[in-house]
Amino acid sequence: MEKDNMGPKYKQIKEDIVESILGGVYEPGDMIPKQSDYAAQYNVSRLTVRKAIDDLVIKGILRTEKGKGTFVQEIATKAYSYRRLDGxxxxxxxxxxxxxxxxxxxxxxxxxxxxxxxxxxxxxxxxIMIGRLRYVNEVCVAFQKSYLSKARVADIDFEKENLNEYSLYNVLQQKAGLIMSYVDERFRAIRADKELSSYFQVEEGEPILYVKRVAYDSQNVPIEYCKDYESSDVNGIWVRSISIE
Structure with missing residues (x-):
């Protein structure tokens, strides 16, 4: 995509910084170029650069140290794995x-x-619908709405379970004997509405990742249907295809 077509300059700078992180140009702990360097590179004011960096600091991708510079946070590249059955x-x-x-x-x-x-x-x-915000290092990275058939979880009082700290999947296994065997997921990009923009600290209309997930037991009976909204700056989906020949 041509840079001139990528919208406001500060968004272009944000996207290029994130792409450099995902591409391994900057590793966690590395210092990125100075604001003056970005200002010269993109022919913008330092105020524009500062807005881009501030947005990424709020989202936990970068951190700034007064008198030293701006550094890549570990969350940006190493926080996530997609072992979906583990929670x-x-x-x-x-x-x-x-x-x-x-x-x-x-x-x-x-x-x-x-x-x-x-x-x-x-x-x-x-x-039963359970809505949860998920945080890494105090940064909201996901909003999930889990739906469960009440008939399958009738013996669980979710109000008394500490779901702020403990896994819903563990509760389902321990209290109802429900064990996840596999999941089906569909991914697409959507635009953040007012509610999601407040959770993820982004502007309304910014793209986020929307995942529809159904978790099944070994008898192919659904246990959970989940609407999963994820901050999409660094939480893309990686797919590895392996030849079976």
């Missing part, structure tokens, strides 16, 4: 990253046509 906490493979969640909603609702389809239940059957 969010196990996906954060960094030894120094601090992980926690914040439950924002636990609600009982009736399944509409879509929920009934994904969970393989009847319309109007009772469903």
């Amino acid at each position: 969010f906490s196990s996906n954060v493979v960094s030894k120094t990253a601090k992980v926690h969640s914040k439950v924002v909603a636990i609600e009982e609702t009736a399944a509409d046509k879509s929920l009934a389809f994904y969970l393989q239940i009847a319309e109007n059957d009772k469903v």
Whole structure:
């Protein structure tokens, strides 16, 4: 894509910095070029550069040290793995990253046509929805809405489970004997609405990653349907294809 077509200059600078991190030009702990260097390279003011850097600092990708410079955070490249059956906490493979969640909603609702389809239940059957913000180093990196058939989790009082610190998948296994066997996922980019922009500290309309995930047991019965919204600056999807010949 031509740089002149990439929107405001500060967004172009942000995207180029992130691409350099993902491409291995800058490793965690490395200092990126000075603001004056970026200002000269892109023919913009230092204020424009500062806005780009401030946005990436807020999102935990960069950190600044007064009198020293701006450095790449570990979260930018080493925090995530995609072992989807292990849950969010196990996906954060960094030894120094601090992980926690914040439950924002636990609600009982009736399944509409879509929920009934994904969970393989009847319309109007009772469903438990659990909404959680997921944090790494105090930066919100995901907002997840998990839907569970109430009939399968009737013996669990989710209000009493410490889902801010513990895995939902572990609770499902220990309290209901529900063990994930495999997941189906669909990924697409969407634009952040007002709610998501407030969680991820981005402007409304900025792209984020939207994942629809269904987790199944060994009998091919859905356990969880999840709407997963992820900050997309560095949390893209990597796919490795292996020849079976």
